[in-house]
Amino acid sequence: MKVTVLGAGAWGTALAKVLVEGGHQVSMWARHPEHVQSILTRGENERYLPGVNLSGIKGLGGDLDQAVADAECLVVSVPSKAFREVTHQLGAFRGMVVSVTKGIELDTGLTMCGILHETVPQAKRVALSGPTLAAEVARRIPTAIVAASEDEEAARTVQQLFHRPYLRAYRSSDPLGVELGGALKNVVAIAAGAGDGLGLGDNSKAALITRGIVEIRRFGVACGADAETFSGLSGLGDLTVTCYSRLSRNRMFGDRLGRGERPEGIVKESVAIAEGYPTARSAYRLAQKLAVSTPIIDEVYAVLYEGKNVGKALQDLVQRETKPE
Amino acid sequence: MKVTVLGAGAWGTALAKVLVEGGHQVSMWARHPEHVQSILTRGENERYLPGVNLSGIKGLGGDLDQAVADAECLVVSVPSKAFREVTHQLGAFRGMVVSVTKGIELDTGLTMCGILHETVPQAKRVALSGPTLAAEVARRIPTAIVAASEDEEAARTVQQLFHRPYLRAYRSSDPLGVELGGALKNVVAIAAGAGDGLGLGDNSKAALITRGIVEIRRFGVACGADAETFSGLSGLGDLTVTCYSRLSRNRMFGDRLGRGERPEGIVKESVAIAEGYPTARSAYRLAQKLAVSTPIIDEVYAVLYEGKNVGKALQDLVQRETKPE
Numbered sequence: 001m002k003v004t005v006l007g008a009g010a011w012g013t014a015l016a017k018v019l020v021e022g023g024h025q026v027s028m029w030a031r032h033p034e035h036v037q038s039i040l041t042r043g044e045n046e047r048y049l050p051g052v053n054l055s056g057i058k059g060l061g062g063d064l065d066q067a068v069a070d071a072e073c074l075v076v077s078v079p080s081k082a083f084r085e086v087t088h089q090l091g092a093f094r095g096m097v098v099s100v101t102k103g104i105e106l107d108t109g110l111t112m113c114g115i116l117h118e119t120v121p122q123a124k125r126v127a128l129s130g131p132t133l134a135a136e137v138a139r140r141i142p143t144a145i146v147a148a149s150e151d152e153e154a155a156r157t158v159q160q161l162f163h164r165p166y167l168r169a170y171r172s173s174d175p176l177g178v179e180l181g182g183a184l185k186n187v188v189a190i191a192a193g194a195g196d197g198l199g200l201g202d203n204s205k206a207a208l209i210t211r212g213i214v215e216i217r218r219f220g221v222a223c224g225a226d227a228e229t230f231s232g233l234s235g236l237g238d239l240t241v242t243c244y245s246r247l248s249r250n251r252m253f254g255d256r257l258g259r260g261e262r263p264e265g266i267v268k269e270s271v272a273i274a275e276g277y278p279t280a281r282s283a284y285r286l287a288q289k290l291a292v293s294t295p296i297i298d299e300v301y302a303v304l305y306e307g308k309n310v311g312k313a314l315q316d317l318v319q320r321e322t323k324p325e
Numbered sequence: 326m327k328v329t330v331l332g333a334g335a336w337g338t339a340l341a342k343v344l345v346e347g348g349h350q351v352s353m354w355a356r357h358p359e360h361v362q363s364i365l366t367r368g369e370n371e372r373y374l375p376g377v378n379l380s381g382i383k384g385l386g387g388d389l390d391q392a393v394a395d396a397e398c399l400v401v402s403v404p405s406k407a408f409r410e411v412t413h414q415l416g417a418f419r420g421m422v423v424s425v426t427k428g429i430e431l432d433t434g435l436t437m438c439g440i441l442h443e444t445v446p447q448a449k450r451v452a453l454s455g456p457t458l459a460a461e462v463a464r465r466i467p468t469a470i471v472a473a474s475e476d477e478e479a480a481r482t483v484q485q486l487f488h489r490p491y492l493r494a495y496r497s498s499d500p501l502g503v504e505l506g507g508a509l510k511n512v513v514a515i516a517a518g519a520g521d522g523l524g525l526g527d528n529s530k531a532a533l534i535t536r537g538i539v540e541i542r543r544f545g546v547a548c549g550a551d552a553e554t555f556s557g558l559s560g561l562g563d564l565t566v567t568c569y570s571r572l573s574r575n576r577m578f579g580d581r582l583g584r585g586e587r588p589e590g591i592v593k594e595s596v597a598i599a600e601g602y603p604t605a606r607s608a609y610r611l612a613q614k615l616a617v618s619t620p621i622i623d624e625v626y627a628v629l630y631e632g633k634n635v636g637k638a639l640q641d642l643v644q645r646e647t648k649p650e
Contacts, residue, residue: 207467244569
């Protein structure tokens with residue numbers, strides 16, 4: 001299949017490699033053509049995925065029209081804040097669009113497939129998500145992932161497209177749940193990282209994850225997702241990996257908060273966005289609108305956007321979350 | 326309240342400390358009286374919980390009759406294989422018996438409260454469980470725990486007995502589910518540790534945890550427990566902490582297997598039992614009897630008791646667990 005990957009961050013690059021290994025014709029597009037050019041020249045994404053051989057990928061520079069014209073399938077892996085703008089340019093594309101971006105749009109409360117529904121209405125939309133650290137997938141370390149779509153045939157196609165001996169793909173018919181699980185876990189991971197930074201232990205992280213998945217499920221169900229989805233790879237699985245891995249940007253973001261750094265400073269210094277940062281705000285706003293109780297999201301929001309002390313926030317969370325009934 | 330803790334391992338000792346801090350009169354009993362005597366003399370459990378101040382605990386040496394006569398509440402924290410024998414000697418005790426032991430009896434398939442039902446039929450039975458590493462609780466690091474009983478009043482009493490600013494106690498009316506969650510997670514933790522020892526990554530561990538909780542829930546429901554229990558502290562929470570913490574005996578057991586050590590050798594060298602070792606066998610047997618599908622337990626059993634190669638077992642697990650539908 002002819003596939004174009006939009007976005008040349010760590011995850012887009014790792015997925016391009018997976019597709020090349022599956023024998024597909026893979027092109028990459030990025031907002032900055034010199035970034036793709038550098039990958040082609042060096043056979044490596046030095047900035048986001050160093051040390052991984054990327055031969056076999058074709059480049060498209062910055063021409064998005066060409067990316068669309070050539071492809072049967074587009075994999076969109078751009079930051080959530082650029083998602084609408086980029087996909088808006090895909091126009092009348094009628095093939096398959098796979099979103100691998102995890103986030104919630106601030107003004108609309110939409111997930112990425114929700115945005116695709118507006119920007120590329122004629123395409124088949126699939127969300128691909130799960131506990132998938134890019135650096136591990138790129139190194140062929142065993143990983144499970146889930147392809148979710150309301151269109152079963154499309155989900156099956158994407159499942160087969162990415163399935164490898166080291167990358168086992170499942171299917172789901174609940175893209176909304178899969179996307180919300182992927183987006184919201186980043187917010188909980190910031191709280192988990194803050195606990196790490198403050199020197200809290202494994203017991204409290206386990207309690208946070210347990211309460212976190214309950215909160216994510218409650219939020220998701222209020223949005224119309226299936227409760228069951230959040231016990232799966234994109235809910236519990238992704239939450240777990242993100243809260244524990246040293247490779248997780250969102251956990252690291254929280255860790256630095258816990259050590260006393262200011263959120264704006266961390267954002268400014270970061271090479272790649274920790275999606276939990278914008279998601280905390282859009283999730284907080286959406287939760288208010290839906291009147292759903294989200295103690296973890298509320299506290300993360302307060303730390304990130306209202307200047308609340310991170311130690312005080314975690315303390316309030318413990319009091320609020322674990323009082324005996 | 327007058328409480329006697331039976332068993333002076335790390336967890337029994339940490340709970341004795343929690344009770345002393347709550348202003349209760351706490352005595353400790355152990356099979357080897359010199360062990361308790363050493364704790365009293367040194368104010369420290371040097372073998373199992375070094376570095377933690379244990380002043381305020383009273384000793385009972387090895388006289389179990391005295392332990393029973395004096396106490397309103399007994400906390401049983403002995404290894405599962407000694408559980409029936411020890412509690413059988415409690416005779417006609419009519420107070421509260423709290424089990425904190427995680428296991429399944431091999432011959433009967435009973436959890437510890439199931440054994441108590443036979444050995445101390447007139448007592449009120451409560452299971453106390455959750456993601457609670459002893460070393461963290463002893464250091465007052467925030468932790469959540471759950472007290473489960475069919476007798477709501479008894480659960481409430483135990484909840485209040487252990488509740489502290491750093492130890493938040495919840496209640497559950499499903500002791501069977503709470504106990505099975507606590508017992509079975511040790512088996513999954515051995516698999517997770519084996520993955521660590523073999524150099525697998527965070528993605529595969531997250532997938533294992535996700536599939537593990539599904540397997541534990543399926544097993545528990547087949548035994549008559551509530552499905553919901555396994556999403557709580559004693560299911561998901563305890564599974565998570567055990568699969569990730571460097572302090573977990575069961576994860577470490579698996580890690581050593583993954584590095585090529587033989588199970589019998591690890592057992593022989595260990596100061597304290599990794600309960601996942603006997604539980605793998607009793608859970609395997611019970612699963613066969615109930616005809617419930619338990620791929621993770623099956624593979625751990627095969628490695629521990631049938632000499633199967635650990636790398637092959639994990640490979641078979643990946644093939645069996647994550648094939649696309």
